[in-house]
Amino acid sequence: MVKVFRNRLPDIPERGVNGSGISNIAPISKxxxxxxxxxxxxxHEVASLIVECSNxxxxxxxxxxxxxxNPDNLL
Incomplete structure (x- = not known):
């Protein structure tokens, strides 16, 4: 199952410790x-779906x- 998820998530910006995508996106309020x-x-919507599916x-x-x-950091 991990292999399936990894193959489906190649473009997630925040992958690994040195990810540079989601952490560089400002929260909606800012x-x-x-x-x-x-x-x-x-x-936030996509990241929440990833968390939900993993659960x-x-x-x-x-x-x-x-x-x-943590997708809620984007709110």
Whole structure:
């Protein structure tokens, strides 16, 4: 199951300790314009789905190389 998830998540910006995507996206409350707010909201929705699916399949996020992964930081 881990292999399936890893193959489906190649573009998750926050993969591993040195990820540079989600951690560089400003929370919605601190965005400069509506486009950035929408982008943060979209990342939050996708990241929340990843967390939900990993819980359903009893798969720790660390098994997917997602460390300190908290989608609520984008709100």
């Amino acid at each position: 965005t400069e314009n509506e486009f950035q707010a929408g982008r943060s909201l979209a990342y 359903v399949f009893n798969l720790p996020l660390e098994a997917l190389d997602l460390f300190d992964f």
